[in-house]
Amino acid sequence: MEAYEELLARLKDIDLISQIGGLISWDQEVLMPPKAAVLRAEQLAWISKTGHEKLTDQRIGVLISQLESENGLDDVEMANVRLARESYDRATKLPTEFVEEMAKHRSRAQISWTEARASDDFSIFRDDLAKAVELARAKADYLGYDALRYDALLDLYETGLTVERVDPLFAGLRENVAPLIRAVMDRGRRPDISWIENNSWPQEAQEKLSHSVAEAIGFDFGAGRRDASTHPFCGGPNPDDVRWTTRYNESDPFGSLYGSMHETGHGTYEQGRRRDLDFQPAGQANGLGVHESQSRLWENQVGRSREFCEWALPLWKECFPENMEGVGVEELWQAVNLVEPSLIRVEADEATYNLHIMIRYEIEKMLIGGDIEVDDLPDAWDEMYEEFLGIRAPNRALGVLQDIHWSMGAFGYFPTYTLGNLYAAQLLEAARDDLPDHDSQIKRGDFQPLLDWMRSKVHNRGSILMPAELIEEATGDSPSPDAFVRYLGSKIERLYGVKA
């Protein structure tokens, strides 16, 4: 097993570089002084070049091939070899000049996208978007695929994901969730949230509330940090140093609280990784979908439950004594669960969110497959919003130009958001079987049993299994929209008294 030891040593080297990169990227987002940007880019380019050089070292290819023909590897060893193969292939299949071309185009496209959005003019972004689609197709061709080009891109963000697997998930959502939303809209009863809108919510108190909640859930602030940043994220170098951020808006206290619970979900996942697998790919968190399941679990499945609101109400009253005077559990619960079709994905509620994603998924599939032209995209976007959400963007900035992803060439990324929602529902349904007292535990703020369940079924399993296998092992079912549809249906019925 000398080859295996050598491979691990090389992977450790690569992982340390990526830890360092994680730390300085965090610094860049959170507290770097503005003039430092140019040289920071040089540092990050150095990190990325050095990591790429180490990863594409031919010796790694030799070791992997040797180990792939080895018998008697255990689960973890096999996973390390499989994951090393995956990274090695992804890094070596793309020619260096192509990687550079993509990087340059990304910088250019982000600028034109920013301009296009600011001036609400799709034509400014049009050519760069067309080029981004072309590059994404070329990337898929380099990486290879069985059925569809788009599959090669989906696989980048969640290994094993294909159109064949994703289509039925979105079909289930479209058939069940879209009618539910229409029923809510037809019913026309909007909860009274004037107590939110008519008050100001001081940042300091928001910080206290979200910090207490993150701590109660089980985020270890001795091995991590909370900071403020324009774009909330969870990062940092390793499980002993997990750093997440949130942002504050004094006219909306929910953004920072639910944003914090979201990042706390990501953060507890990172902190819960198996420490005997430090520096090994098998010990890393699984794909983006599984990661998102942890953030959505705490943000939505737990955070927007009536039981959680019951536990959290006294904390709310402690942090905002005047604003919360006379507000009861029911009002709080209704307010955090307002269902209302809106144009902007990142502000969407739990029910409508996945339809936003579905629209992007269908569009990406068509773009990569050549079934739609870039010029037809803006109108296609608006028509799908009309069809599935019953609303139409008054301009391009609120329509097709709202997301940064395509300017970054990240085709295939969006579906992982919805996978996260579906997995979260599946996981909680399975956890409830093992935790019959779940609701009363949440009601009294005892989050430990649920966190422990996630620790053993998800966090500790690292990347030993493929994402879909992990969900199946943890829940007994392969990925499916059913649990989410059941969850949402019963919640909407309780909230709005309607059924799909």
Add this chain to the structure above:
Amino acid sequence: MEAYEELLARLKDIDLISQIGGLISWDQEVLMPPKAAVLRAEQLAWISKTGHEKLTDQRIGVLISQLESENGLDDVEMANVRLARESYDRATKLPTEFVEEMAKHRSRAQISWTEARASDDFSIFRDDLAKAVELARAKADYLGYDALRYDALLDLYETGLTVERVDPLFAGLRENVAPLIRAVMDRGRRPDISWIENNSWPQEAQEKLSHSVAEAIGFDFGAGRRDASTHPFCGGPNPDDVRWTTRYNESDPFGSLYGSMHETGHGTYEQGRRRDLDFQPAGQANGLGVHESQSRLWENQVGRSREFCEWALPLWKECFPENMEGVGVEELWQAVNLVEPSLIRVEADEATYNLHIMIRYEIEKMLIGGDIEVDDLPDAWDEMYEEFLGIRAPNRALGVLQDIHWSMGAFGYFPTYTLGNLYAAQLLEAARDDLPDHDSQIKRGDFQPLLDWMRSKVHNRGSILMPAELIEEATGDSPSPDAFVRYLGSKIERLYGVKA
């Protein structure tokens, strides 16, 4: 000149690694969560190993040798070759196993020193100190020297420094400053600082005061940061991202203000480097002595002047309106210039500080030269304090165990502190010749002319010259204690009405 370009490219690579190391070390000191320490050490070890590998690449040696025989290099090119030779030799002359042995011993000795100081028991540190001395001697032998072993160590912190050069500097101080202090003590008049001692000084107001002063001096907060840390320092990756720290004590407002002015001095030096020499050794700040001259200049030469106090008084009153009621310029100036022999170096005033250093220098010289045994060190320390400062430590913790330096193997470092004080006095004397309105400029808070002078004479000169050459170019004189003695003598006379 292909060899030169290749050398520069390799030096840039090494500099980027050290920028990254600077950033993550800053993070470690300032905001890293406690549990992250173990893996942070792995990251830093990776940085240090990678940097060392690149620096000791034989190809660098080949390039340097080739360029050393080249004619027609300009000043900057010659400096780059000379400085590359210096780093290359320092890195290659020490065998890898020896470097590892030193690193391991350093970790061990820091632990035993910490224990020894906490329990006031020199014997706990004794063996590790003896070993540290032995290693320092071996290091000197590997590095080589002409006259004395200790010279090889002095040279590490300020290139070209030798006992032959340092001895006359300290002799000048001993002969002139020691009698001055005795005269102050004999006079026995201690200014009334009860207005400091009897008040509490809120941290927030201290932050405001020190921030305003740093900004007024010319530190660019768009290219740097100010934070709090237990051990104040100035660090960060490069001139666009200079980060200094301070600490706050609510019963002493001077610590944070003068600490901030000190670090601001270091910070303006870093921010003032020639940007066309980015990534080149010739563009780096000069040795530790010159760096310390910039911190001492603003902290002491400017910051403790009567003119500065006159400008700063309204700021003081704005930050601490109640505490400062009735306090005038004279009281403030007297308070920031209290001369009083004390046991702890880091708390010493401007007059006594260099005697603390002189004692350490004399002891190091004897230790490395084998003229004193480690067992005799604690008493020798106390006797020298008695002789030069007229006070004796009641225990070892306040005596020989007070500084961390020897546990880190940093023999030869201390003298650079005093060099900084001497250089600061020489530089200001020379600057006054070019800035006849200096005093009135300071009085009205116009720090730009002095900063500009330092920019052109010191900051922009990088490491193109050796430290002593830089001082001579800037001031017309080689390093000497005279300017400092004149400065201190005249100040003490104004403050205490005494002469040596």
